[in-house]
Amino acid sequence: MEINRDQLVKVVPSPRDFIFLDRDACDGCGNCVVICPMDLWKIRKGQATLASKYRGSCLECGSCYLACDRGAIDFTYPPGGSGVTYERT
Numbered sequence: 001m002e003i004n005r006d007q008l009v010k011v012v013p014s015p016r017d018f019i020f021l022d023r024d025a026c027d028g029c030g031n032c033v034v035i036c037p038m039d040l041w042k043i044r045k046g047q048a049t050l051a052s053k054y055r056g057s058c059l060e061c062g063s064c065y066l067a068c069d070r071g072a073i074d075f076t077y078p079p080g081g082s083g084v085t086y087e088r089t
Helices: 031-035 063-067
Strands: 010-012 019-021 041-044 047-050 073-075 083-085
Touching: 019 047, 031 041, 031 063, 063 073
Parallel strands: none
Antiparallel strands: 010 083, 019 073, 041 047
């Protein structure tokens, strides 16, 4: 059975960035790639890169922030009314 992760929750794209990468601190270890449930991180040319679509796909779990041993990832929640939203059906 294949699961479409983009349909698991409703995400209202954030109007601003809420994940930041310090390229000088990143050593390309790949912890962020392994732990992200939405596959938003990749390693390119020895450094982590975040998908440009992350504002509308991130589950806001903060796993990338917690997994980064070098402290190269800074995570804050997106502003109210954006990000993961819950609706009563």
